[in-house]
Amino acid sequence: MNNNFETVIGLEVHAELNTKTKIFCSCENRFGAEVNSLCCPVCMGYPGTLPVLNQQVVESAVKMGHALNCTINGVTKQDRKNYFYPDLPKAYQISQFDVPLCENGYLDILVGDETKRIGVTRIHIEEDAGKLIHDDSFDGTLCDYNRCGVPLIEIVSEPDLRSAEEAKAYLETITTILLYLGISDAKMQEGSVRCDVNVSVRPHGATEFGTRCEMKNVNSFGAVYRAILYEAERQMEVIAAGGTIRQETRRWDDAKNKSILMRSKEDAQDYRYFPDPDLLTFIVSDEKISALKASLPELPTEKTLRYVKDYNMQKVDAQLLSVSKARADFFDSAVELGGCEPKTVANWLLGDIARILNDRRIELSDTALTPQHLVEMIQMIDKGTISNTAAKTVLEEMMATDKAPQQIVEEKGLAQINDSSALVAIVEKVLADNPKAVEDYKSGKTNVAGFLVGQCMKASRGQGNPATLRDMVLAAIEKL
Amino acid sequence: MKKLYEHSATELAAMLRAKEVSAVEITKATLGRMEEVESKVDAFLTVTAEQALQQAQQVDETIAAGKPLAPLAGIPVAIKDNICTKGVRSTCASRMLENFVPHYNATVMEKLAAQGAVLPGKLNMDEFAMGGSCENSYFKPTKNPWDTTRVPGGSSGGSAASVASCEVPLALGSDTGGSIRCPASFCGIVGLKPTYGAVSRYGLVAFASSLDQIGPFGRTVDDVALLYRAICGRDPKDATSREAALGEIEAKVKGLRLGVPKEYFGDGISAEVKTAVYGAIETLKGLGADVVEISLPSTDYALAAYYIISSAEASSNLARYDGVKYGFSGRRDGTLNDLYLSTRSEGFGAEVKRRIMLGTHVLSSGYYDAYYKRAKLLQNVIAKEFTDAFASCDLIVTPVNPTTAFKLGEKVSDPVQMYATDICTVTVNIAGLPGLSLPCGMGEGGLPIGMQLIGPKFSEARLLSVAKSYETAVGGFAVKEM
Numbered sequence: 001m002n003n004n005f006e007t008v009i010g011l012e013v014h015a016e017l018n019t020k021t022k023i024f025c026s027c028e029n030r031f032g033a034e035v036n037s038l039c040c041p042v043c044m045g046y047p048g049t050l051p052v053l054n055q056q057v058v059e060s061a062v063k064m065g066h067a068l069n070c071t072i073n074g075v076t077k078q079d080r081k082n083y084f085y086p087d088l089p090k091a092y093q094i095s096q097f098d099v100p101l102c103e104n105g106y107l108d109i110l111v112g113d114e115t116k117r118i119g120v121t122r123i124h125i126e127e128d129a130g131k132l133i134h135d136d137s138f139d140g141t142l143c144d145y146n147r148c149g150v151p152l153i154e155i156v157s158e159p160d161l162r163s164a165e166e167a168k169a170y171l172e173t174i175t176t177i178l179l180y181l182g183i184s185d186a187k188m189q190e191g192s193v194r195c196d197v198n199v200s201v202r203p204h205g206a207t208e209f210g211t212r213c214e215m216k217n218v219n220s221f222g223a224v225y226r227a228i229l230y231e232a233e234r235q236m237e238v239i240a241a242g243g244t245i246r247q248e249t250r251r252w253d254d255a256k257n258k259s260i261l262m263r264s265k266e267d268a269q270d271y272r273y274f275p276d277p278d279l280l281t282f283i284v285s286d287e288k289i290s291a292l293k294a295s296l297p298e299l300p301t302e303k304t305l306r307y308v309k310d311y312n313m314q315k316v317d318a319q320l321l322s323v324s325k326a327r328a329d330f331f332d333s334a335v336e337l338g339g340c341e342p343k344t345v346a347n348w349l350l351g352d353i354a355r356i357l358n359d360r361r362i363e364l365s366d367t368a369l370t371p372q373h374l375v376e377m378i379q380m381i382d383k384g385t386i387s388n389t390a391a392k393t394v395l396e397e398m399m400a401t402d403k404a405p406q407q408i409v410e411e412k413g414l415a416q417i418n419d420s421s422a423l424v425a426i427v428e429k430v431l432a433d434n435p436k437a438v439e440d441y442k443s444g445k446t447n448v449a450g451f452l453v454g455q456c457m458k459a460s461r462g463q464g465n466p467a468t469l470r471d472m473v474l475a476a477i478e479k480l
Numbered sequence: 481m482k483k484l485y486e487h488s489a490t491e492l493a494a495m496l497r498a499k500e501v502s503a504v505e506i507t508k509a510t511l512g513r514m515e516e517v518e519s520k521v522d523a524f525l526t527v528t529a530e531q532a533l534q535q536a537q538q539v540d541e542t543i544a545a546g547k548p549l550a551p552l553a554g555i556p557v558a559i560k561d562n563i564c565t566k567g568v569r570s571t572c573a574s575r576m577l578e579n580f581v582p583h584y585n586a587t588v589m590e591k592l593a594a595q596g597a598v599l600p601g602k603l604n605m606d607e608f609a610m611g612g613s614c615e616n617s618y619f620k621p622t623k624n625p626w627d628t629t630r631v632p633g634g635s636s637g638g639s640a641a642s643v644a645s646c647e648v649p650l651a652l653g654s655d656t657g658g659s660i661r662c663p664a665s666f667c668g669i670v671g672l673k674p675t676y677g678a679v680s681r682y683g684l685v686a687f688a689s690s691l692d693q694i695g696p697f698g699r700t701v702d703d704v705a706l707l708y709r710a711i712c713g714r715d716p717k718d719a720t721s722r723e724a725a726l727g728e729i730e731a732k733v734k735g736l737r738l739g740v741p742k743e744y745f746g747d748g749i750s751a752e753v754k755t756a757v758y759g760a761i762e763t764l765k766g767l768g769a770d771v772v773e774i775s776l777p778s779t780d781y782a783l784a785a786y787y788i789i790s791s792a793e794a795s796s797n798l799a800r801y802d803g804v805k806y807g808f809s810g811r812r813d814g815t816l817n818d819l820y821l822s823t824r825s826e827g828f829g830a831e832v833k834r835r836i837m838l839g840t841h842v843l844s845s846g847y848y849d850a851y852y853k854r855a856k857l858l859q860n861v862i863a864k865e866f867t868d869a870f871a872s873c874d875l876i877v878t879p880v881n882p883t884t885a886f887k888l889g890e891k892v893s894d895p896v897q898m899y900a901t902d903i904c905t906v907t908v909n910i911a912g913l914p915g916l917s918l919p920c921g922m923g924e925g926g927l928p929i930g931m932q933l934i935g936p937k938f939s940e941a942r943l944l945s946v947a948k949s950y951e952t953a954v955g956g957f958a959v960k961e962m
Contacts, residue, residue: 047572
C-alpha cells in the first residue's frame, strides 16, 4: 500500500425491505420461493397495469431516515429510470430522482476506539428488478421475476470513508440498524443488502477528490473490504506509473479477487428520468413523520452510550454488545432480570459465549441458552456454589440443552467444595507430586503458587474453591 | 318501424324490462347488423359472437328468475382494442400485440361484466392510440359510415364507426388528445372524454399516462350518460383515479354562461365548421344560455406541449415491448440487442416509432429542460387559463375538428398536418378537463360536424345536461342509413 495516498470511499447500499407485499402490487414479498411463483401482471409489467404505492414502504424508509438523522421530505414523488434489460419487465425502474424521501443525514460509526461521523446524502425508495439465471446446462438466460417489485431503499453515503475498515464498519452499522428497526432481513448472503462501492485515491493533504470508479456487485462485508483494497491499490499503481484514472463502472469478482471494467463514463447510459405519471406526488404528513420518529427503538449508538454510562462499561465492550441486536436484546433481558452485575453478564456474552458461537459458526438464537439461565449461573458463581471453571461446563450444557444451571450442577456433581477438610488430601498429594515447584516457591518464585492451585483445581475436577485452595496451598508450603 | 339495431341503449334497456325483447334477440340483432355492414366500415378487429350470446343468455336467465337487472344488462358494448379483455386478444391494432391475450380484465371491463353488459367484440384504432384517422392500424383502416371513402377519425375510429353504423348501441374508446371527440365528431355521434381520474385506467394499455382517459360513445346523450355512469369512480388499482359519480341527467341550459374562446375559431378552422358551431351556440342562446366571449391565450402552444408530453410518456410506456415476455418477438438467434432491435423495428408501425423517437429525444439529458420541462410548465399555464376562464363562464363551446372527415390517405404522408387536426382537443387533456363532442350540423357532402363542450373538472353532469337540451331542441341527431 502506498502511504502517500489516501483512499476516499462512498457507499451506495441497497436494502430490500421486509414488507408483507411488494412495493406496487399485492404479491407476497418473500425470499426463496419457487421461481416465478410470486408475480402478477403488475410486477411483470404487463400492458395496461398500474402501480399503487405500498404505504408500508414509505413508513420503513422514513424510519431509516430518522435512524440516520435525515431530513424527511414530506412531499415527494417517484420517477422512472429508463433502460432496457430482460430483468426489468417495464423497461423502466420506478425510483426517486431529484426529491428523495430522506436526505442530509449522518451515521456515527466506531472504528477501533474512535467514533467517526459519516454523512448520508440521501435515502430513496425504489423497486427491485428480477433475477437472471445463467445456467451452463441451458443455452440461454432464464428470468425469475419473483424479485421484481420487491421494495428497496437505497442509502447513499457522502465520500467520507477513508479506509476499507471504515467502509466495513459503516456497512455493518447500517445492517445492524436495519435489523434494529425490523425493516429488512439485512442478509447480504441472500442479497437483501447489496452494495455499490465508489473509490478514488488522492495524495494526502489534497483538497480535491480524485476521479472515482464505481464497483458493482459487492455482496458481502468481506467483499467490500477486499474490493476497496484492490481498487485503491489498482488506482495508485496507475497513478504511480504516470497514468490517469478514468471514471468507470467496474464489476467486482470476489472469487477472482479483482474488478473488471464494465463501462467507462463515455458509455454511461442516459436514464431519461422523469416523474412517473402513474404515481402522483405523495405526501407524508408531519404528524406521521413525528409518529414514526417516536416509534423508533433504541438504536445501537444510543445503546452503546447507555451501557457506558449506566453500567460503567468499556466503550469497545458496549459497542460489541450493541452491534448485534440479538446479543444486545439478550443482554438487556438478563440485566432486567437483575441479581447480578451487568458487566459480568457482558463478560460472559463477549467472552466464553462469543467464543463458542464463533467456533461453531452459529448464532445465539441457534442455542438453548436463555437470559434467565445465564443469570442463575452467574448467581451461583457469586454465591460460591460453583467455580468459574465449573461454570464453563455448565454454560456448554445450557447452550446445548434447556436445562437450568442448578439441575446441571446437580446432575454433573459440579458444586464447589468450600470445606477445607475435604480438600486436604488433594493439596497434600499435589505438593508431594510437585517437589520442584515447591522448591521454586520457597526460593522466591512465588508465581508458581498459581500453578499449584491449578493442579489442585484439576485434581478436584474443578470443584474446589480456588480461593480456599490457594490459602491451603500457601499454608501447607509454609509448614514444610 | 325502427329496426332493433337502430334503438338506443336506453330504449333497449326499457324494452328488455318490458319484456318486449330478450337479451339474446338484442345481441343477435347486433351480430346480424355487424355481418351486414362490417365489410363496409371495418370497425372490428375481433368479433366475440359466441361469448356475447352466452352473456346475453345469462341476462335472459336473470330476467326469467325475476332478479333485478343492472342498467347495462343485456346491452352490447363494443370495446376499443387497447382496453384489456380477459381471454380476448387485445392488440392495440399493433403487430406487436397481434396475438396478445390478457389474463386480466381492465377495471372498466369488470364493471361492465358486473352489470351484465354484452361484449360483441374489439374495435379498430390507430396503433397504440396514436393518430387521428384510424389509418395507423396495423390491420386495416376503418371507414366513415357517412362516406366510406373517408376516415372515421381517430384514434378510436372503430368505436365511433361501430356506433354510427348501428352495429352496436354503445362503445368504449380512449382519449389522450382527442381520440374520442374527434371520431365522434367525424361520425356524427356523441362522445365523452371524462375528467382525468374519473374513470380507472387500469387495463387501458398506456399511451400517455397523464393524459389518457377511457370514455363512452353513443348515438344519444342519455346513452353516453348511461355508459359513463357504469364506468366512472375511484379504483384502488389506479392511483390517479378519483371519486366520481353521475346522477340523472336533466336538460338544463337556462342562465348558464357559455364561454366562447376566440382562439378556437381562428383561420385554421374551416368556414362550415365555424358556421355550424356558431349556429349551435345561437340555439343554446335561444334556450336561455348567456354567451360570454373569453380568451385562452396560450392555445397556440398547446399542440407543441401536447406532442412533447405525450411522446415523452409514450417512449417510456412502450419500452416494455421488448420481445421477451409477450407479444411480437424478433430475432432470437442473435444477441440481446438484436432481439430488441428486430422486435421493435418490425413490431411497431411508423407513427409509433416516430413518437417513441420524439419522446426519447425530449427526455434526453441536455434536452429535457428545453423540451419536457418547458412543456410541463406550459401545461400549468394552460390549465390555469381554463381555471381562470371558468370564473366567468360555466362551460366552454368550441369546434372539435377544424374540418369534416377527410379522405382516406389524404394526410398519411404529412404527420404535421395530421397532428394539426388535434388543435381544438388537446388542451382539454392537458388541463385534465372533461370534454364532450356532439353533432351540431352537416357540412358539404353530408358530413357531420361536431361541437365540443368543455367544463371544469368533474362537471360531466353539466356537460351532459346542456348536450341533452341541445339534442332535444334539434329533435335528436341524424343516423346514417347504410
